[in-house]
Amino acid sequence: xxxxxxxxxxxxxxxxxxxxxxxxxxxxxxxxxxxxxxxxxxxxxxxxxxxxxxxxxxxxxxxxxxxxxxxxxxxxxxxxxxxxxxxxxxxxxxxxxxxxxxxxxxxxxxxxxxxxxxxxxxxxxxxxxxxxxxxxxxxxxxxxxxxxxxxxxxxxxxxxxxxxxxxxxxxxxxxxxxxxxxxxxxxxxxxxxxxxxxxxxxxxxxxxxxxxxxxxxxxxxxxxxxxxxxxxxxxxxxxxxxxxxxxxxxxxxxxxxxxxxxxxxxxxxxxxxxxxxxxxxxxxxxxxxxxxxxxxxxxxxx
Numbered sequence: 001x002x003x004x005x006x007x008x009x010x011x012x013x014x015x016x017x018x019x020x021x022x023x024x025x026x027x028x029x030x031x032x033x034x035x036x037x038x039x040x041x042x043x044x045x046x047x048x049x050x051x052x053x054x055x056x057x058x059x060x061x062x063x064x065x066x067x068x069x070x071x072x073x074x075x076x077x078x079x080x081x082x083x084x085x086x087x088x089x090x091x092x093x094x095x096x097x098x099x100x101x102x103x104x105x106x107x108x109x110x111x112x113x114x115x116x117x118x119x120x121x122x123x124x125x126x127x128x129x130x131x132x133x134x135x136x137x138x139x140x141x142x143x144x145x146x147x148x149x150x151x152x153x154x155x156x157x158x159x160x161x162x163x164x165x166x167x168x169x170x171x172x173x174x175x176x177x178x179x180x181x182x183x184x185x186x187x188x189x190x191x192x193x194x195x196x197x198x199x200x201x202x203x204x205x206x207x208x209x210x211x212x213x214x215x216x217x218x219x220x221x222x223x224x225x226x227x228x229x230x231x232x233x234x235x236x237x238x239x240x241x242x243x244x245x246x247x248x249x250x251x252x253x254x255x256x257x258x259x260x261x262x263x264x265x266x267x268x269x270x271x272x273x274x275x276x277x278x279x280x281x282x283x284x285x286x287x288x289x290x291x292x293x294x295x296x297x298x299x300x301x302x
Contacts, residue, residue, distance in 0.1 A: 228255065
């Protein structure tokens, strides 16, 4: 079930705040998670707590008002960039982004679909930058909609990350690819728990690479080769010897599981996948499923 919010949830949470001249810091705790929302403004206005966890800031005049907001794990710097500073930094960043990498131009095309295809390509690159440019895999649908409670989804990571590199920005893909070093230990634990060598990459995790509760997560398999594929693309785009040394352990551990997972079928004289896996429908019995259509690849049928 995809859920966008839980405004009426009974989950224990607490918000406190402290007001300073032309600003306020709101400290919010949800279970064991803690973060701060910092607001700084220029101009007159009023801040109030309408109800628990519900805060309202009302500027006196919308014609002459500036506000900066920052979300941080803890307050490190009480000062926030002003609106003009933020605007300048944003302009510099996006100019640098759009002047890097590749682009596509269908200006001379007579096909009526050309404009829409170009628009989607540009929008896709923009959304990827704002939602998938972090140092960890994004949640399944990025930030557009908070599906799956914000958890990283390794089964969808290939779709999020690959085209970033193919558009000529491999360094942006590599930021989140490095997260797999953190995930390697838990992935090896999962493989060992099931009796296999190497690393079996999880379906969905928390931000620290621990498995999220799921009845299917530890049996999905198609995300397994993604690490190898993405490392290969990274090396093709930037064939530096250091990349081979850096990622070799991820590649070998991934391949070790893939090789160990195959089982010899003496009746048909070939290797098979399964049991102990769930195909794309996520509804079949993992202990009775063998050789589903989706297996060692990126979502393309055999």
